[in-house]
Amino acid sequence: xxxxxxxxxxxxxxxxxxxxxxxxxxxxxxxxxxxxxxxxxxxxxxxxxxxxxxxxxxxxxxxxxxxxxxxxxxxxxxxxxxxxxxxxxxxxxxxxxxxxxxxxxxxxxxxxx
Amino acid sequence: xxxxxxxxxxxxxxxxxxxxxxxxxxxxxxxxxxxxxxxxxxxxxxxxxxxxxxxxxxxxxxxxxxxxxxxxxxxxxxxxxxxxxxxxxxxxxxxxxxxxxxxxxxxxxxxx
Numbered sequence: 001x002x003x004x005x006x007x008x009x010x011x012x013x014x015x016x017x018x019x020x021x022x023x024x025x026x027x028x029x030x031x032x033x034x035x036x037x038x039x040x041x042x043x044x045x046x047x048x049x050x051x052x053x054x055x056x057x058x059x060x061x062x063x064x065x066x067x068x069x070x071x072x073x074x075x076x077x078x079x080x081x082x083x084x085x086x087x088x089x090x091x092x093x094x095x096x097x098x099x100x101x102x103x104x105x106x107x108x109x110x111x112x113x
Numbered sequence: 114x115x116x117x118x119x120x121x122x123x124x125x126x127x128x129x130x131x132x133x134x135x136x137x138x139x140x141x142x143x144x145x146x147x148x149x150x151x152x153x154x155x156x157x158x159x160x161x162x163x164x165x166x167x168x169x170x171x172x173x174x175x176x177x178x179x180x181x182x183x184x185x186x187x188x189x190x191x192x193x194x195x196x197x198x199x200x201x202x203x204x205x206x207x208x209x210x211x212x213x214x215x216x217x218x219x220x221x222x223x224x225x
C-alpha cells in the first residue's frame with residue numbers, strides 16, 4: 001500500500017469551532033508532515049514528526065496543534081481559526097530523513113467562515 | 114534563510130516539443146532534489162528525483178540534471194503531450210533538517 005489517506009476531504013468551520021484533520025499511512029514510514037497550500041502557491045511546511053516526535057515546527061500559530069498518536073497516524077487539531085487559514089492542508093510521509101520521497105495525501109480543503 | 118528559485122513561472126510549448134524548467138538552491142548541504150507534478154485539484158506527485166551523488170537521471174521522457182558546483186538543477190520533458198499540462202515544483206533538501214523546500218512552481222501549458 002503506497003497511499004496516504006486524509007479525512008475529511010472538505011471542511012467548513014466557523015472561527016469559534018474546534019475540528020481535527022486526520023492522516024494515515026501504512027507504508028512503515030517514520031517521518032510525517034503537515035503542509036498548508038494556498039492557491040497557485042507551493043506547499044508550505046508546517047510541522048514534521050520523526051519517529052513520532054515533533055522535530056520541526058515552522059513557527060506555526062498555536063491555533064494549529066499537531067498530534068502523532070502512533071507511527072501510522074497524524075492529526076492536526078484546529079481551534080479559533082481565521083479566514084486567512086482557509087487553504088488545502090496536505091499530509092505527507094517518507095522514510096526517515098529527507099533523502100527519500102515524500103508521498104502526499106489528497107489533502108483536506110478547509111474553509112473558515 | 115535557505116531558498117529555492119524556480120524559472121520560468123509559466124511555460125507554453127507546442128505538443129511534441131521539449132520543455133525545460135530550471136531551479137537554483139542556496140544550501141550547499143542539500144543532497145536530495147525531487148520534482149513534483151500537481152494537476153488542478155490533486156495532490157503533488159513525485160515524477161523524478163536526483164541525489165547529489167549523480168549528475169543526471171532519466172526516466173522515459175523525463176530527465177533531471179544536477180550541477181552541484183553551480184547549485185542548480187533542471188527538469189527536461191521531451192515529446193510533450195497534453196497530459197503533461199500541470200504545475201511542476203522543484204524542491205531541495207535542507208542539510209541537517211528533516212525537510213525540503215519547494216520552488217514557487219512552473220505552470221506548464223501544452224498547446225495543441
